[in-house]
Amino acid sequence: MRRALTLAALGLCALAGCSSTTTGRASPSEQAGRPASSAPNSPAAEEVPGPGVPKVPSPLDATRLKQNPCESLTSAQITDLLGDNPRVKPEPHGAGGPGCGWFAQAQVAVVFPDINNLGLTSFYRAKDRIYRFFLALAPVDGYPAVAYGEDDNRASRGECDIAVGISDRETVVVSIRQSPAHQGEKDPCDSARDVAQKVLGNLRGGH
Template sequence: MHLPPPGTERAAAASRFPSTAAVLVLACVVVAGCSGADQAASRPDHAARSTPAEDVPGPGVPKVANPLDVSRFRQNPCDALASGQVSDLLGGNVRAEPDPHGPGGPACGWFSQAQVVIVFPTVDKLGLTSIYRAKGGVYPFFLPLDPVAGYPVVAYGTDDPRARFGECTVALGTSDRETVDVSITQSPAHKGDKDPCQSARDVAAQVLDNLRRG
């Protein structure tokens, strides 16, 4: 089964997840995947057509000094977060929806009052370069965030959904050619408690920790 398609797509080549997500609230963080998730799978395919494969990272794109192998999470995307981490983020009564063959790449969504969606994009092999080349165009919303343990992170989207929807999508570069994209939508009760892009970055940090532990 495919997770619900997003309102945008990564250059008609891949659609993403619907608007919904979560916010990290102290120890019991509430987060979710949504419109931002929609953005993640909707990277413009024109970037893939116009950028030579060897041109990564592109101009101004931070290099990933220590690439990580994400293949095991591509095979089982719901393993990207441990069950205890999901409970801490979303509380109880969480519905998990794996989408290992999603059009944007292997993905998993966790849905409660808040939601989290994690995608391992396969639409192109340009990593963060794909997003950087689309800033100001396909992605008017473009916001580099502090790196996580040296791995670059950027928030992006077709608009800025933070204040209105409590949503954000971030991409964390795991190599010069690959990213892990995290989309969150805050629950109605916690909308605005924290910048949703920072919440998404926090979730990406957990995924990174899981990757590095092997």
């Protein structure tokens, strides 16, 4: 029971921007925001993408889903991912940006970071300095993506946070935690990519 409560608290903090969690793991919203603390005062004036950061070929307009972040995934998609009746936690004014979390034995969160407008450049700048775990992933439907975190929690916790560039200045963050019964069956970052692919499809075509 305590473990389940800890996981639930972790998931809620992921969208609430908590400064810490009972597990000691920084939340996705907090992590997405950290590069901003070292960003220049006027990021809008900066050229993006920065050195070594892949360019987004076909920008997507995320306005609709930012206004209604729990529509990032359809009911059918959530049922397919988590089963029936997962707990839903909307955070339209989350500390790291508008987002939504869905919690069952496994957990999924989608956040649209609004800390700055440097897109994936913020995440690349935090590589090694803040994110000891940083892995460039194969593009998701043509959109550049990275997995990141203070630590690599894939094997130990079945967790992965990924950021996908939807324009040179915007990203969508997908965070997942696998259920204990299925940890080790699939790389959590592959699972996060699968979720991101669904979100991008919904961004492009609506529901």
